[in-house]
Amino acid sequence: MNRQRVKAIAKKEITHVIRDPRSLGMGLAIPVLLLVLFGYGLSLNVDNVPLAVWDQSNTLTSRDLIRDFTNSEAFQPAGVCYSQRDTEDIIQSGQATAVLVIPPDFEEKIARHEPAIVQLLVDGSDSNTARLSIMYADGITKNAVQTAAMSIITAYNPAMDTTWSIIPGLIAIILNVIAAMLTSLCVAREWENGTMEQLISTPMRRGEFLIGKLVPYYIIGVIDLIIAVLMALFLFGVPLNGSLLALAGVSGMFIFTTLSVGILISTAAKSQLLASQLALVITFLPGFILSGFVYDIKAMPAVVQAITKLIPATYFVSLLRTIFLKGTWGAAPTKELLFLTLFAVVVLAMTMKKLKLNLDGR
């Protein structure tokens, strides 16, 4: 491994990115754009969610609780129910998004300082609104009566993830896409421009070529990560409950994983067009749809669930949510880190095998 050569290739690659407004834009502007679009698109404030009430208790205490709900900015009264059937109909018709059900023994239990349980039925078809309604409702109930607990029933989307977790997930998706998209072009471009034939006639070795190609995009990935985390913390106010070190370590590993996928694609595809399309299909779509970022994995059919386990983004989305929101390492983070590492090693080994510094078989 000759450091002069690795440095030369890395330097040349950085120069390409800096001088090409398109890749520079893709590398730095698109992550910001995506974060802003998705971050604000999935707004955190819900106003005037139509709330129906089935007050089986019909006491002073229950009416106090209902007043707390309707006085809040989050909810507005949308009708009264008298039966289980009513609650279902009112959500089905769309007249109410949530129904607050107060049991008959509510007041008695409060008086005896026993846990009182109220029920919230939520229309889960708009999972974001539903999720936020639950958060608000939970807060209001706890404020009103210390001993009350809320039991939540979500209609239509029962497995809905109740942690607010769009932003950490989004960071994962952005890193996934940017890194793979950028690197997917970098080897294919050399073949397409005819510069590869020249490169392979020099004493350059495969490892030097690969590392020289990876380093610049790794730097871009880290810059993107820093931008995204700063935006998450300061623009969107996502709490970082876990350690920054864990965040850096896990993300650093993930960037490496997704870069290796990009470079494998670039090595296998001999045109830039094919490479970028492959990168889109292989990284973006699964990352977006199957990683648990948008759709809950638990709600997927078993076969699809098995597929999600083969996608690095799945592990990264879950690790990031754990680090940001739970603040712990979660149940078995080592397993997930191990998967990411193994994935990168296997993919890079495949790249080394696929990357031929000669024209044989072309």
Added chain:
Amino acid sequence: MSEKSVSVRNLAMSFKDVHAVKGISFEVGRGEVFGLVGPDGAGKTTTMRILAAILTQDSGEAHILGLNSTTDKEKIHDRIAYMSQRFGLYQDLTVEENMRFYADLYGVKRSELKASMDKLLDWSSLTQFRKRPAGKLSGGMKQKLGLACALIHTPELLLLDEPTNGVDPVSRKEFWNLLYKLVDEGLTIIMTTAYLDEAERCHRLAFMDKGKITARGTPKEIVGLIPGGVLKFNSDNPFEESSKIARSTDAVSTVFGSQVHVMGNITEEQIQKSINRQPELIRSSGSVEDAFVYLSETEADHG
């Protein structure tokens, strides 16, 4: 150490069902300018790629600077320079950056880089363009930059694949002057070309056609392969008259501008008879170009 810079024996290479190179042999001495000449698809580029050790032949042997082209690829890469048809210049890098990049790939020492870069820039008259992106250079300047990049590590053998393809005549002449300077310094050059005026500038030539070498020798020897020389005459309908001759005799006839060149065993009377007039015939020994037309038409094998 042998005096041969390159020695090729029974080299053969095919791609799927196309036999690109069908068992060729040749040797190139140190300090020689050797030209591989022939039409497109003759197998010239394939041969050059094998010599550059970036393509592995099916059979036969090639020794480059005494090194085996299949087992010593990396050592060969250290010591030669190969300039592909589309030289790998990075259009967005400047003249200097391109040179520096190749210098680093070849491990040119930092302490030596500045001097050799200045020398090459001066030599190729690119000094005033050193900060210009390669993409903004003219075709001729790109070619010179490619050559400068190839020479940055002072190779012992220079392989040029159609170096002057698409370059204007003035730049081509300039390019050749640069090559002669290199030869004076002792560099061995193997080049391919489809320009036959360029072929005449080589010390020795090999004419390749359909994967075989059909003639070889100095330009003078190649011209000598036309039996009886060339009979030329001016014509108002050169193509019509040329094909009339070709049809009615065994001779090879070709058109250069408004001139018809007739080669082979043919008498003046036969020409007059086949075109039904008595043109003013000039007899000459011919050029390399005439020789190659003759050789490819007759498919004679003097290789």
